[in-house]
Amino acid sequence: MNISIIGTGYVGLVTGACLADIGNNVFCLDLDPRKIATLNEGRIPIYEPGLADVVESNVAARRLAFSTDIEASVAHGDIQFIAVGTPPDEDGSADLQYVLAAARNIGKYMEGFKVVVDKSTVPVGTADKVTAVIQEELDRRGRSDLRFSVVSNPEFLKEGAAVEDFMRPDRIVIGYTDDHDGREALGWMRQLYAPFNRNHERTRVMDVRSAEFAKYAANAMLATRISFMNELANLADRVGADIEAVRQGIGSDPRIGYSFLYAGTGYGGSCFPKDIQALTRIARDNGQTLRVLESVEAVNDEQKRVLTNKVLARFGPDLSERSFALWGLAFKPNTDDMREAPSRVVLDVLLRAGARVVAHDPIAVEETKRVLKLDFADAPALLDRISFTSAKDPIEALAGADALIIVTEWKAYRSPNLERMKALMKSPVVFDGRNLYEPATMKDAGITYQGIGRNSL
Numbered sequence: 001m002n003i004s005i006i007g008t009g010y011v012g013l014v015t016g017a018c019l020a021d022i023g024n025n026v027f028c029l030d031l032d033p034r035k036i037a038t039l040n041e042g043r044i045p046i047y048e049p050g051l052a053d054v055v056e057s058n059v060a061a062r063r064l065a066f067s068t069d070i071e072a073s074v075a076h077g078d079i080q081f082i083a084v085g086t087p088p089d090e091d092g093s094a095d096l097q098y099v100l101a102a103a104r105n106i107g108k109y110m111e112g113f114k115v116v117v118d119k120s121t122v123p124v125g126t127a128d129k130v131t132a133v134i135q136e137e138l139d140r141r142g143r144s145d146l147r148f149s150v151v152s153n154p155e156f157l158k159e160g161a162a163v164e165d166f167m168r169p170d171r172i173v174i175g176y177t178d179d180h181d182g183r184e185a186l187g188w189m190r191q192l193y194a195p196f197n198r199n200h201e202r203t204r205v206m207d208v209r210s211a212e213f214a215k216y217a218a219n220a221m222l223a224t225r226i227s228f229m230n231e232l233a234n235l236a237d238r239v240g241a242d243i244e245a246v247r248q249g250i251g252s253d254p255r256i257g258y259s260f261l262y263a264g265t266g267y268g269g270s271c272f273p274k275d276i277q278a279l280t281r282i283a284r285d286n287g288q289t290l291r292v293l294e295s296v297e298a299v300n301d302e303q304k305r306v307l308t309n310k311v312l313a314r315f316g317p318d319l320s321e322r323s324f325a326l327w328g329l330a331f332k333p334n335t336d337d338m339r340e341a342p343s344r345v346v347l348d349v350l351l352r353a354g355a356r357v358v359a360h361d362p363i364a365v366e367e368t369k370r371v372l373k374l375d376f377a378d379a380p381a382l383l384d385r386i387s388f389t390s391a392k393d394p395i396e397a398l399a400g401a402d403a404l405i406i407v408t409e410w411k412a413y414r415s416p417n418l419e420r421m422k423a424l425m426k427s428p429v430v431f432d433g434r435n436l437y438e439p440a441t442m443k444d445a446g447i448t449y450q451g452i453g454r455n456s457l
């Protein structure tokens with residue numbers, strides 16, 4: 001099938017590359033000429049495991065192309081995926097300007113039947129707005145005879161495992177309108193996704209509004225589990241319980257399950273924070289307060305400070321004589337995404353309290369340098385107090401440190417040489433925001449260890 005993807009970011013590029021990989025002809029559009037130039041030079045602008053190979057082989061097979069040419073993009077795809085960003089507006093609601101601009105371009109240039117797919121995460125009712133914008137353009141052109149239908153097909157991939165998730169989805173949600181054009185659009189979508197449904201049917205067909213809602217509901221549920229465990233972990237610290245043992249104690253219940261029950265330094269990334277905000281905003285706009293979700297967000301904001309609160313409690317408010325090693329910058333492993341990363345809050349507190357920091361991350365160093373310039377625009381001199389390394393062995397970052405602070409659970413941090421750790425550091429203290437180690441093992445190694453909710457207040 002001929003597919004156009006509007007927006008070649010994390011979601012658009014993965015969607016485009018994977019749909020090309022199963023045999024479709026895919027045209028990826030982006031308005032950012034640097035991004036398109038990078039892709040056309042054979043480089044990938046983001047880090048995502050396995051993505052480079054899929055892109056390379058499909059470009060070579062001439063099934064995947066990148067361009068800034070809007071008219072050519074609209075002409076190419078019978079199915080037009082809108083995969084542009086939906087960042088939070090000032091009031092927390094999703095900013096639809098990019099989605100609606102993409103829709104307007106479709107209306108401006110389309111010449112035949114188009115299936116328009118909302119892949120971006122968008123508020124309930126957005127498909128109606130997209131429909132109205134396209135129709136407005138068609139009417140303006142005097143081409144009201146042209147047919148199209150807007151489908152909601154939210155994306156559930158996880159950064160860090162995006163290709164794998166796209167290729168083996170748990171479910172494919174398709175929201176369609178039950179009229180003549182909508183049924184035709186549904187037929188096209190079923191055909192497109194048929195290769196993913198060979199062993200069992202993964203497609204969940206529903207009305208458009210429910211599909212739009214389902215994406216927010218999924219992220220809200222996951223974020224709720226995280227904030228729930230984080231709040232209990234903080235209580236565990238107070239009452240002398242071990243949240244890891246508690247997790248084992250509840251996860252075996254199939255109604256609860258183990259996943260997304262890890263206590264830590266709070267969730268970050270491009271999706272949970274903005275989607276939780278957007279959903280609470282949608283509720284408020286409709287006269288309802290989502291009290292659980294508003295608390296989920298408040299708990300998360302505080303949780304990003306739990307690690308530095310422990311650091312300040314130990315070393316006092318003035319850290320100007322202190323030096324810290326920090327392991328992990330990306331908001332989670334296997335990505336270079338720094339959007340809303342808890343490490344940014346940790347660095348903000350440490351650097352503004354005068355500390356020196358040696359930060360290690362296998363992938364996200366360059367992206368961190370970029371975002372820190374923005375975070376410290378008011379005090380750029382503080383950035384002289386941080387240095388970075390992506391060394392294969394992260395232990396080198398520990399030399400002379402007053403403490404190690406772990407923010408992201410990269411595999412490279414899982415089994416360090418504890419003797420070397422102790423020998424290298426000025427004082428052997430570890431603040432572990434991801435509960436990577438057993439407190440008893442650390443104690444035996446002579447290392448002062450504070451996890452999250454592990455009886456270590």
Ligand code: NAD
Binds near residue numbers: 012031085102122158
């Ligand atoms: P992104 O910022 O990485 O990419 C968006 C791209 O769209 C940018 O490259 C931008 O230049 C381009 N763009 C903006 N307006 C355009 C236009 N009119 N025409 C062409 N290109 C345009 O964003 P992302 O992380 O891929 O997210 C996209 C959407 O998918 C968001 O709604 C997000 O919530 C949702 N989503 C993201 C993830 C994730 O893990 N990143 C997962 C599921 C859903």
